[in-house]
Structures are given as C-alpha cells and as structure tokens.
Amino acid sequence: MISLDKTDRKILNLLQADGRMTNAELAERINLSPSACLRRVQRLEKSEINAGYVMLISQEAVGKPTSIFVEISLNTQSEESLDAFEAAVRTCPEIMECFLMSGDSDYLIRVVAADTRDFERIHKQYLSRFPGVARIQSNFALRTVCRKTALQI
Numbered sequence: 484m485i486s487l488d489k490t491d492r493k494i495l496n497l498l499q500a501d502g503r504m505t506n507a508e509l510a511e512r513i514n515l516s517p518s519a520c521l522r523r524v525q526r527l528e529k530s531e532i533n534a535g536y537v538m539l540i541s542q543e544a545v546g547k548p549t550s551i552f553v554e555i556s557l558n559t560q561s562e563e564s565l566d567a568f569e570a571a572v573r574t575c576p577e578i579m580e581c582f583l584m585s586g587d588s589d590y591l592i593r594v595v596a597a598d599t600r601d602f603e604r605i606h607k608q609y610l611s612r613f614p615g616v617a618r619i620q621s622n623f624a625l626r627t628v629c630r631k632t633a634l635q636i
Contacts, residue, residue: 485530490515492636494523495532499633502536539632547577547595549623551602553610554588556618565589567614575609588620599623 487495493513497504510520527533542548557564565583572581572592580593594610596602602621610619 485527485532487532487636491523491527494520494527495636496633498524499636542595546597547601549596549598549602550627551594551596552622552624553592553594554584554618554620554622555590555592555610555613555616556587557589557615558617559615560589564615568616571609571613575605577605577609588618 490513494509497509497512506521506524507517509524510517513520515523542550555568557568568590569581569583572578572590575594577594577596578592579595582591583589584591592610594602594605596605602623606619606621610616
C-alpha cells in the first residue's frame with residue numbers, strides 16, 4: 484500500500500470528483516506548482532491506488548434504466564466450476580458487476596436492462612446458459628437511493 488500524505492489525499496478526492504480536471508486547475512486548488520502537482524499525480528497513477536479513468540454513463544440516457552440483482556448458486560464450487568462460470572459472465576455485456584459471495588448464493592450479479600422483456604432475453608440468452616448454474620434468483624431494483632463512485636480517502 485502506498486503512503487499518502489494530506490496533499491495526495493486532496494489530489495485523489497478532487498480527481499475522483501472530476502477526472503478531467505486540468506493539471507493547472509488541480510495545482511491551483513491544492514496550492515502546488517503545476518510541475519510539482521504533475522509529479523504527484525504521475526506517482527499516484529503509477530501506484531496501485533489508481534485503477535484507471537472512466538466516463539460514467541447514465542443508464543437511463545442509454546435506454547437501460549432497470550437494475551436487476553441476480554443471485555446465482557452453482558452445482559459445485561470447484562475451482563474449475565468457478566473459473567468456467569466467471570469466464571462466461573464476462574461475455575455478457577449487460578452484466579455490470581459480479582461478486583463471489585459468502586452466504587446462501589455463490590454469486591451476486593448486477594444486470595442492466597431496458598425493461599422486463601429485455602431482462603427475459605438476457606436470462607434466456609446468458610444467465611440460464613452459464614455453466615454449472617443450479618439456481619437463479621432475480622430481484623428488480625425499484626429505485627436507486629444512493630450511488631457512489633468515489634472512495635473516502
């Protein structure tokens with residue numbers, strides 16, 4: 484783990500809020516020279532703390548307003564079974580997140596869809612065909628209460 488000082492934390496918090504902020508803007512906001520700021524940002528980018536830069540797209544704006552949380556249990560939890568299932572999950576473009584879980588289900592998946600008919604297509608085309616699936620339980624989100632992309636640093 485990289486050691487972070489107060490200035491590093493400020494940089495990370497500002498860039499999480501606006502990853503397109505120019506180096507000049509960032510330097511001004513944290514009271515550093517542009518060259519010193521750039522060196523710090525480059526050091527942070529080279530460390531494991533920076534997972535990358537992305538543009539966040541509105542699900543609603545692209546016609547996929549519905550989030551469905553799908554719990555999946557497998558027939559077996561062998562390493563080969565888990566690997567095969569996880570490889571298959573990566574092929575479905577509507578699966579936004581997949582977590583290996585403890586508890587009643589083996590996996591929790593977040594799927595985005597246009598509506599129930601679209602989810603039925605995803606279920607038939609992907610979910611029910613994934614290797615080793617024993618049980619699928621789906622829960623539709625009624626409303627997003629909170630969504631965060633920034634970690635408290």
